[in-house]
Amino acid sequence: MTGRLIFVLMLSVANAMLTTSPGFAADGDPAAGKDIFARTCENCHAVVIGVNKVGPSLWNVVDRKPAAVPDFAYSDAMKANKQPWTVAALDTYLADPRGDVHGVKMFFKGLPNSTDRANVIAYLQTLK
């Protein structure tokens, strides 16, 4: 009986989390985003200034112009991209990197879940 009650409670919590998910990047949770970043981005991206891996450092990336990290060999597609990395631009890009601007260099399928994207972007906003 208690087990069943707990199960029902857990379901309602999960449901509340789903229905209150912001769906817009500005309201993400940076702590959750940090976990997602560690799992999905960190192999290729450092978050400290001046460290490039397979991808460029993402330190201070929010609102910066694309392809701005010195010493990183960006693709022509990224160099041609003139739209600054606003929250909205990052959201579009991370949903489908290679379908957005990406030329070929970021071999990453993207984050289909909008809450995951919001959280990762909220985390990127802390990298200053």
Ligand code: HEC
């Ligand atoms: C397999 C490696 C890889 C993974 C995984 C990856 N990236 Fe990238 N990323 C790259 C590469 C390579 C580039 C440079 C792309 C180019 O020049 O075309 C890049 C570029 C970027 C840029 C543009 C940077 C700039 O200076 O203009 C952003 C923002 C970005 N990635 C965010 C992310 C985030 C956030 C994640 C995780 C959700 C992620 N990437 C996962 C390899 C990766």
